[in-house]
Amino acid sequence: xxxxxxxxxxxxxxxxxxxxxxxxxxxxxxxxxxxxxxxxxxxxxxxxxxxxxxxxxxxxxxxxxxxxxxxxxxxxxxxxxxxxxxxxxxxxxxxxxxxxxxxxxxxxxxxxxxxxxxxxxxxxxxxxxxxxxxxxxxxxxxxxxxxxxxxxxxxxxxxxxxxxxxxxxxxxxxxxxxxxxxxxxxxxxxxxxxxxxxxxxxxxxxxxxxxxxxxxxxxxxxxxxxxxxxxxxxxxxxxxxxxxxxxxxxxxxxxxxxxxxxxxxxxxxxxxxxxxxxxxxxxxxxxxxxxxxxxxxxxxxxxxxxxxxxxxxxxxxxxxxxxxxxxxxxxxxxxxx
Amino acid sequence: xxxxxxxxxxxxxxxxxxxxxxxxxxxxxxxxxxxxxxxxxxxxxxxxxxxxxxxxxxxxxxxxxxxxxxxxxxxxxxxxxxxxxxxxxxxxxxxxxxxxxxxxxxxxxxxxxxxxxxxxxxxxxxxxxxxxxxxxxxxxxxxxxxxxxxxxxxxxxxxxxxxxxxxxxxxxxxxxxxxxxxxxxxxxxxxxxxxxxxxxxxxxxxxxxxxxxxxxxxxxxxxxxxxxxxxxxxxxxxxxxxxxxxxxxxxxxxxxxxxxxxxxxxxxxxxxxxxxxxxxxxxxxxxxxxxxxxxxxxxxxxxxxxxxxxxxxxxxxxxxxxxxxxxxxxxxxxxxx
Numbered sequence: 208x209x210x211x212x213x214x215x216x217x218x219x220x221x222x223x224x225x226x227x228x229x230x231x232x233x234x235x236x237x238x239x240x241x242x243x244x245x246x247x248x249x250x251x252x253x254x255x256x257x258x259x260x261x262x263x264x265x266x267x268x269x270x271x272x273x274x275x276x277x278x279x280x281x282x283x284x285x286x287x288x289x290x291x292x293x294x295x296x297x298x299x300x301x302x303x304x305x306x307x308x309x310x311x312x313x314x315x316x317x318x319x320x321x322x323x324x325x326x327x328x329x330x331x332x333x334x335x336x337x338x339x340x341x342x343x344x345x346x347x348x349x350x351x352x353x354x355x356x357x358x359x360x361x362x363x364x365x366x367x368x369x370x371x372x373x374x375x376x377x378x379x380x381x382x383x384x385x386x387x388x389x390x391x392x393x394x395x396x397x398x399x400x401x402x403x404x405x406x407x408x409x410x411x412x413x414x415x416x417x418x419x420x421x422x423x424x425x426x427x428x429x430x431x432x433x434x435x436x437x438x439x440x441x442x443x444x445x446x447x448x449x450x451x452x453x454x455x456x457x458x459x460x461x462x463x464x465x466x467x468x469x470x471x472x473x474x475x476x477x478x479x480x481x482x483x484x485x486x487x488x489x490x491x492x493x494x495x496x497x498x499x500x501x502x503x504x505x506x507x508x509x510x511x512x513x514x515x516x517x518x519x520x521x522x523x524x525x526x527x528x529x530x531x532x533x534x535x536x537x538x539x540x541x542x543x544x
Numbered sequence: 545x546x547x548x549x550x551x552x553x554x555x556x557x558x559x560x561x562x563x564x565x566x567x568x569x570x571x572x573x574x575x576x577x578x579x580x581x582x583x584x585x586x587x588x589x590x591x592x593x594x595x596x597x598x599x600x601x602x603x604x605x606x607x608x609x610x611x612x613x614x615x616x617x618x619x620x621x622x623x624x625x626x627x628x629x630x631x632x633x634x635x636x637x638x639x640x641x642x643x644x645x646x647x648x649x650x651x652x653x654x655x656x657x658x659x660x661x662x663x664x665x666x667x668x669x670x671x672x673x674x675x676x677x678x679x680x681x682x683x684x685x686x687x688x689x690x691x692x693x694x695x696x697x698x699x700x701x702x703x704x705x706x707x708x709x710x711x712x713x714x715x716x717x718x719x720x721x722x723x724x725x726x727x728x729x730x731x732x733x734x735x736x737x738x739x740x741x742x743x744x745x746x747x748x749x750x751x752x753x754x755x756x757x758x759x760x761x762x763x764x765x766x767x768x769x770x771x772x773x774x775x776x777x778x779x780x781x782x783x784x785x786x787x788x789x790x791x792x793x794x795x796x797x798x799x800x801x802x803x804x805x806x807x808x809x810x811x812x813x814x815x816x817x818x819x820x821x822x823x824x825x826x827x828x829x830x831x832x833x834x835x836x837x838x839x840x841x842x843x844x845x846x847x848x849x850x851x852x853x854x855x856x857x858x859x860x861x862x863x864x865x866x867x868x869x870x871x872x873x874x875x876x877x878x879x880x881x
Contacts, residue, residue, distance in 0.1 A: 467804025
């Protein structure tokens with residue numbers, strides 16, 4: 208162990224806009240043994256999520272900003288290569304809050320042991336069966352609270368969260384409309400995932416008119432991952448007592464001082480509730496969520512897309528694809544064993 | 545009856561900023577007899593509320609905009625001078641949705657008969673025992689949902705709604721902090737109404753720092769009547785799972801294309817809920833609300849201020865005082881009998 212080095216991508220400075228190689232730099236550091244109660248994982252998969260961009264800033268957030276000089280925080284799945292805990296043996300596989308690094312050392316208490324024998328691809332525990340799937344599950348059902356017959360509108364609908372939101376909403380008996388940034392993504396939503404309609408927001412022209420057209424009875428639940436102009440258009444299409452669930456506003460993450468939405472008056476005009484949340488708000492119920500998502504997944508009731516890119520050294524440019532819309536579904540870095 | 549004329553202030557054009565005498569004009573029209581099932585009131589009190597400004601515009605709102613050419617919509621209390629309904633006799637007193645006019649004719653079914661013999665000043669049915677009191681009651685208890693020991697922050701706290709919100713919050717066992725625009729108003733809040741602290745937002749300097757100072761444990765419920773910079777400062781002081789109740793944003797009503805709040809990211813950072821509402825959302829429970837408010841009022845548990853201005857011809861300049869902060873408490877036009 209003591210001869211191993213750990214390659215890390217660390218936060219050298221806080222990005223003002225898109226993170227660059229000035230902000231996120233590479234280093235190789237010696238890998239020490241795990242401390243008392245700790246376990247060292249050789250990372251197999253590293254999750255790339257829009258939320259990471261938020262943690263790179265120094266604004267108040269739901270968890271602490273990444274400390275300058277620390278490896279960039281991320282969820283990881285890895286194989287135990289050294290254990291100083293009775294709970295883990297070398298060879299076990301676990302999910303952990305880790306970083307953009309080859310090896311993550313963390314307290315055993317914070318690790319979630321995974322069962323390789325179930326045959327579920329391990330990367331799914333970072334996506335549909337992990338934070339993104341749980342964000343969709345709790346955000347839609349607990350924050351959006353859709354009722355059968357209502358209309359659910361989803362932004363970034365071909366993304367890791369949005370695609371799951373829409374499919375769960377269909378199972379609740381809702382009309383489901385997704386917004387995405389390419390015809391391919393829209394076709395995937397309607398042809399494969401069962402969305403009732405999809406709007407290519409880049410080519411549809413007047414987005415408010417397009418939403419009204421796809422949601423003739425108005426929008427009861429808007430699951431918003433995007434913010435900005437798309438939120439403003441959606442606000443004008445809401446029904447009385449509509450719920451807007453917000454887990455992030457990806458359109459604002461790389462913009463210094465983004466303007467606020469201008470149509471918030473609809474809050475009062477339609478008695479609307481806008482509720483922010485993070486998946487951590489539901490951590491006491493993760494077991495329930497994973498069990499339900501796994502049941503749907505194994506029964507073929509939820510489709511998903513995952514895009515896996517090999518190689519830790521590709522992590523920053525791959526991460527940036529989250530913000531230009533060139534990915535669909537869950538984006539993961541793989542470091543082959 | 546047929547010889548009477550009805551003086552009205554009607555909407556001649558929609559205001560872009562502060563309503564002017566070009567937008568709201570006077571006319572005297574013949575007063576006809578009430579139609580079948582209708583009642584004619586000689587108005588005694590006309591309510592002046594910020595919401596009326598919203599109805600003068602043509603944006604989508606919770607009720608229809610005032611039609612151009614119609615008298616400006618408002619709540620009124622009047623005495624029946626002609627009745628074409630078995631439910632009302634001449635001499636009865638009632639509250640109604642009416643207008644800026646000397647006489648209001650309306651269907652009896654929409655009128656709320658008032659009991660003069662109870663000795664409650666009739667104007668209170670437009671204020672503390674009417675829409676403003678009910679807005680405070682339901683907005684705080686149903687939207688804000690304060691729990692004992694929490695901190696409640698109120699904007700426009702010396703206004704007709706805010707002053708009641710704060711007093712109800714005190715009765716719930718909360719720490720209550722009000723924001724108002726003069727030292728006199730602030731002194732009234734703390735010395736007479738029992739607020740724990742008051743902030744003069746015009747003189748306090750850094751408003752975020754002032755809120756943090758007055759709310760050392762953070763804000764759990766923010767009752768917002770104001771929007772704009774005050775909302776932006778309050779958003780930075782919220783606790784995890786805070787609730788923001790919004791019944792109007794008076795700072796934006798006379799501004800063309802007001803910018804949106806810039807600190808909405810706190811929605812996600814603190815898992816905050818922002819909920820818009822109007823008192824009409826609770827119309828099925830008005831009886832409960834009025835009963836409770838009257839009980840508190842008669843027991844001396846709620847203080848209030850009312851500013852009464854005599855004369856229908858003073859209605860527009862008096863209305864504009866809502867927007868320069870020169871009124872405190874409920875603002876009413878009186879037309880002496």
